[in-house]
Amino acid sequence: MAILAALGLGSMTAWSAWQMRSLLLGSHQRTLDDVGGRFTHDFSVALAQGSGLDTAAVTAIQAAVQTASTKNILLWVENPQMELVASSVVASADAIQLQDLRTHVNFSSKSHLVPMGEPSRYLVVCGVALENQQQTVGNLYLAYDVSSQHQAYTTYLRHLMMASLLLLGLLTGAIAHCVRQVTQPLKAISDTASKLSATDLSPITLDQSPEEIAGLIEAFNAMLLRLSEAWEKQRQFINDASHELRTPLTVVDGYLQSILRRKDNLNLLQQEALGTAAEETQRTIHMVEEMLEIARADSGQLVFDLKPIVLYPLLQKTLQTIQARHLRSLILRDPPGPIIVLADPKYLQQALVHLLENAIQYSDPSEAICISLAEQFDHVSITVQDTGIGIDPKHLNHIFERFYRADPARHRQGGTGLGLTIAKAWVEGMGGTIAVQSQVNQGSTFTISLQNYNFSKNHDDQHSCC
Numbered sequence: 001m002a003i004l005a006a007l008g009l010g011s012m013t014a015w016s017a018w019q020m021r022s023l024l025l026g027s028h029q030r031t032l033d034d035v036g037g038r039f040t041h042d043f044s045v046a047l048a049q050g051s052g053l054d055t056a057a058v059t060a061i062q063a064a065v066q067t068a069s070t071k072n073i074l075l076w077v078e079n080p081q082m083e084l085v086a087s088s089v090v091a092s093a094d095a096i097q098l099q100d101l102r103t104h105v106n107f108s109s110k111s112h113l114v115p116m117g118e119p120s121r122y123l124v125v126c127g128v129a130l131e132n133q134q135q136t137v138g139n140l141y142l143a144y145d146v147s148s149q150h151q152a153y154t155t156y157l158r159h160l161m162m163a164s165l166l167l168l169g170l171l172t173g174a175i176a177h178c179v180r181q182v183t184q185p186l187k188a189i190s191d192t193a194s195k196l197s198a199t200d201l202s203p204i205t206l207d208q209s210p211e212e213i214a215g216l217i218e219a220f221n222a223m224l225l226r227l228s229e230a231w232e233k234q235r236q237f238i239n240d241a242s243h244e245l246r247t248p249l250t251v252v253d254g255y256l257q258s259i260l261r262r263k264d265n266l267n268l269l270q271q272e273a274l275g276t277a278a279e280e281t282q283r284t285i286h287m288v289e290e291m292l293e294i295a296r297a298d299s300g301q302l303v304f305d306l307k308p309i310v311l312y313p314l315l316q317k318t319l320q321t322i323q324a325r326h327l328r329s330l331i332l333r334d335p336p337g338p339i340i341v342l343a344d345p346k347y348l349q350q351a352l353v354h355l356l357e358n359a360i361q362y363s364d365p366s367e368a369i370c371i372s373l374a375e376q377f378d379h380v381s382i383t384v385q386d387t388g389i390g391i392d393p394k395h396l397n398h399i400f401e402r403f404y405r406a407d408p409a410r411h412r413q414g415g416t417g418l419g420l421t422i423a424k425a426w427v428e429g430m431g432g433t434i435a436v437q438s439q440v441n442q443g444s445t446f447t448i449s450l451q452n453y454n455f456s457k458n459h460d461d462q463h464s465c466c
Helices: 002-049 055-068 089-094 098-104 147-194 211-261 268-298 311-326 345-361 393-398 419-429 453-465
Strands: 073-078 084-087 112-115 122-132 135-145 307-310 330-332 340-343 369-376 379-385 433-439 443-451
Touching (some): 002 135, 073 098, 098 122, 307 311, 311 369, 311 379, 345 379, 345 419, 393 433, 419 433
Antiparallel strands (some): 112 122, 369 379, 379 443
């Protein structure tokens, strides 16, 4: 739009300049044509009184030249041998050379504007062939000094350009303001759309917006409302289904375990089938329990008991449990000193278990998994690093979503697809964050960041002293 405005304004400026130049040249061209016509008549009369360009004729021609000359209108007459016969006194005084005129005058074309002499001097020049009895007996050169008018025209053109640039700037600013007024609501919609999540489907509220954008915002908010309602129904369904499934699954598992305790009465094929059924039942019960935990977190029913925790002993205990279950090499790097965080020990341990289970599930059994601690000013980082199959970058933003699996290779590894979702919910419920960095075939690094108790205590002590 600004480009179109600039083109339009530039075209108007160029047209105005061309019109001014045409008016400037047109009036002076007509004046020179009139002067040339009168002088041609006087020249013919002068030749008729004598025989050719004799002394009497030259005197008459000189008188005619001076009569036609003014302060700004200059004339020169030359004979066929290109010798000067007569010229305006002003022209002689100004030392305008005839040979300079010859280079600019074309007898077959109209008068035109040329710079000559001083840098600021401009002349409208033309030429007329002088004839007698259908024979050319000389040439008339005419010049109209338009230096002052040209200077005024140049000044006008400069002012017009400055005014055009100023107007273009104002117009561009006005267009930018209008565009900003229109795009600001669109940017708000875009920002809201990029931040949409199951836990944040709040509508867009803008104080002022164009009518067309207001309709778009209203439609967008209606879509968010439908999404929120659909998400709430999905959560309610998962919650209800989990509650309804847990009891019968527990009963089924109890019967299966009872039968397995009397497996001596069963053949090998029956024992294997019942063992598989019992394992799948326990896995399903575990998934239902995890779904119930997420449902409680979504509904805000979980209460986190945040207290100062020395991390190293908690990590040692967690790693011992995991090592006994999986017989994997887990390396816990010693911190430089005691590190204390504000967290709920129960939920922090569960989050760590889920991260370690994930690292074990997607890494080679012969490779060690490293766990390290780092104290960084106001927060503490717990890092779980493996050298497994890694995660493709296009999946990194989705791995904390419930039931999300990055690729078919990860589908074959088993699991419920809820472990990372639960770990994220527990960490964020304690006021922390969880992040992941990964490269395909090189492994993944999960980092939990929690509030540093030592920093918080010192910060509170400083405020209390003040």
